[in-house]
Amino acid sequence: xxxxxxxxxxxxxxxxxxxAQKRLIDVLRGPLGEKGTKEGCGxxxxxxxxxxxxxxxxxxxxxxxxxxxxxxxxxxxxxxxAGNQLSVIQQAFVDHGGIQCGFCTPxxxxxxxxxxxxNPQPTEAEIRDAxxxxxxxxxxxxxxIESVKAAAQKLREDK
Amino acid sequence: MNNLxxxxxxxxxxxxxxxxxxxxxxxxxxxxDMMVKIKNSExxxxxxxxxxxxxxxxxxxxxxxxxxxxxxxxxxxxxHPQLGDMFPVLIQAVKRLGGPxxxxxxxIGGNLCNCSPCADTALPLLVLEARxxxxxxxxxREVPLDEFFLGPGESCLLPGEMLTDIILNxxxxxxxxxxxxxxxxxxxxxxxxxxxxxxxxxxxxxxKKARIAAGSVxxxxxxxxxxxELFENAEISEKTLIEAQKLAESSVSPITDIRSTAEYxxxxxxxxxxxxxxxxxxx
Ligand SMILES: Cc1cc2nc3c(=O)[nH]c(=O)nc-3n(C[C@H](O)[C@H](O)[C@H](O)COP(=O)(O)OP(=O)(O)OC[C@H]3O[C@@H](n4cnc5c(N)ncnc54)[C@H](O)[C@@H]3O)c2cc1C
Ligand code: FES
Ligand code: FES
Numbered sequence: 036x037x038x039x040x041x042x043x044x045x046x047x048x049x050x051x052x053x054x055a056q057k058r059l060i061d062v063l064r065g066p067l068g069e070k071g072t073k074e075g076c077g078x079x080x081x082x083x084x085x086x087x088x089x090x091x092x093x094x095x096x097x098x099x100x101x102x103x104x105x106x107x108x109x110x111x112x113x114x115x116x117a118g119n120q121l122s123v124i125q126q127a128f129v130d131h132g133g134i135q136c137g138f139c140t141p142x143x144x145x146x147x148x149x150x151x152x153x154n155p156q157p158t159e160a161e162i163r164d165a166x167x168x169x170x171x172x173x174x175x176x177x178x179x180i181e182s183v184k185a186a187a188q189k190l191r192e193d194k
Numbered sequence: 195m196n197n198l199x200x201x202x203x204x205x206x207x208x209x210x211x212x213x214x215x216x217x218x219x220x221x222x223x224x225x226x227d228m229m230v231k232i233k234n235s236e237x238x239x240x241x242x243x244x245x246x247x248x249x250x251x252x253x254x255x256x257x258x259x260x261x262x263x264x265x266x267x268x269x270x271x272x273x274h275p276q277l278g279d280m281f282p283v284l285i286q287a288v289k290r291l292g293g294p295x296x297x298x299x300x301x302i303g304g305n306l307c308n309c310s311p312c313a314d315t316a317l318p319l320l321v322l323e324a325r326x327x328x329x330x331x332x333x334x335r336e337v338p339l340d341e342f343f344l345g346p347g348e349s350c351l352l353p354g355e356m357l358t359d360i361i362l363n364x365x366x367x368x369x370x371x372x373x374x375x376x377x378x379x380x381x382x383x384x385x386x387x388x389x390x391x392x393x394x395x396x397x398x399x400x401x402k403k404a405r406i407a408a409g410s411v412x413x414x415x416x417x418x419x420x421x422x423e424l425f426e427n428a429e430i431s432e433k434t435l436i437e438a439q440k441l442a443e444s445s446v447s448p449i450t451d452i453r454s455t456a457e458y459x460x461x462x463x464x465x466x467x468x469x470x471x472x473x474x475x476x477x
Binding site: 036038054055056058077078079082085091092093094096097098099101102146149150164165166167168169 | 197198199200202222225226229230232233234242244246269292293294295296298299
């Protein structure tokens with residue numbers, strides 16, 4: 036079974052013809068060619084595939100593609116500004132060593148975006164809680180937490 | 195998952211219709227269990243019926259009887275302004291279910307219908323004596339949650355039957371309850387979990403009613419009825435606590451698996467029951 040779906044991807048409407056067994060991540064990385072979103076485990080454990088659907092962070096590896104019809108999806112590509120300028124959160128990860136191999140980073144950054152959109156001044160406990168669904172094999176998390184704190188502060192100052 | 199049909203009905207009537215037309219069809223709610231099982235070939239449905247677009251299946255109505263729609267997500271339970279005041283033990287438990295990405299899509303109905311012995315919503319709902327509303331084309335019925343679970347992955351749902359609501363009575367005054375979960379890391383499935391609810395006589399140590407449930411220690415989430423009876427209309431003392439701990443250990447039938455051993459689970463369930471009561475009574 037194949038079906039046509041239409042949804043909003045990073046602010047623009049996109050169309051895709053998808054097979055029923057496909058997941059959101061398959062559509063993003065396949066026909067839409069958006070390879071920023073990564074697949075680690077494919078079972079909801081690692082968070083590398085995290086994207087934002089209608090304001091909420093979700094694992095795109097567990098989201099049936101056909102259910103995305105009519106929804107708003109934000110991926111890591113949607114965070115870049117004009118001229119491919121990094122967003123505040125991305126720049127903070129670069130500046131504070133929150134990124135090493137980079138495989139977990141798109142998912143991490145999307146979880147952080149969902150957190151800071153909902154809660155601009157999170158405590159360290161709230162940051163850790165927001166990131167329990169994102170695994171990183173490289174950094175040991177300390178620099179990631181520092182990156183999030185720095186990003187939160189910068190975003191508040193920029194307001 | 196080849197040649198799968200993915201059906202998105204807009205009403206219950208459409209669901210019953212599709213159920214008859216597609217043999218081998220399964221329901222899908224948030225998909226956080228179903229999608230993993232399909233990936234690992236533990237489930238091989240020929241068609242999935244999504245419950246997401248059916249109006250009336252999600253939402254929370256607070257009252258003398260509180261109704262929680264089966265499609266209500268774990269995140270919606272946590273964010274509800276009043277649910278946590280009336281049923282703190284439920285929120286305490288679901289805050290430790292998965293990470294944010296899971297809680298944003300996982301539903302309370304999916305957690306129960308998946309029938310895992312470690313289902314985190316099951317324990318608080320068991321001690322709160324929740325009832326499950328089940329519907330199929332022929333009609334609807336209500337069963338105590340206690341009778342819902344039959345085995346791992348197995349519930350009392352008949353073919354084509356759906357869980358639509360969870361019903362909870364308003365707790366009596368003097369009721370207090372707590373949930374404990376042992377996992378390897380915070381968002382992990384439990385190694386052992388327990389929920390304990392006590393209804394006490396004023397500020398005394400006299401217990402009117404006790405409800406105790408344990409997870410990951412038997413084929414289903416389990417009420418420890420023998421331990422409950424020990425406290426029914428009885429004084430809670432150091433002595434009865436030790437008795438309860440031993441009785442909890444002998445009431446369960448845990449297995450050894452990748453998460454833990456049977457011996458460890460048996461030990462911990464006793465300790466947790468004792469500690470939960472101590473915490474509730476400031477022992
Ligand atoms: C990384 C990860 C971490 C997790 N951590 C936890 C945890 O800590 N604690 C925990 O308890 N669980 C955990 N889970 C399991 C899972 O997220 C929960 O069980 C969740 O609540 C399932 O809900 P769902 O809506 O996603 O169900 P689905 O996957 O959509 O459905 C589950 C099953 O229930 C059936 N079903 C769903 N809704 C209904 C209905 N209304 N009527 C009849 N049948 C129905 C489906 O057919 C299917 O068989 C975790 C899962 C993942 C992937
Ligand atoms: S790839 Fe989705 S959580 Fe790991
Ligand atoms: S930077 Fe390598 S996994 Fe996180």
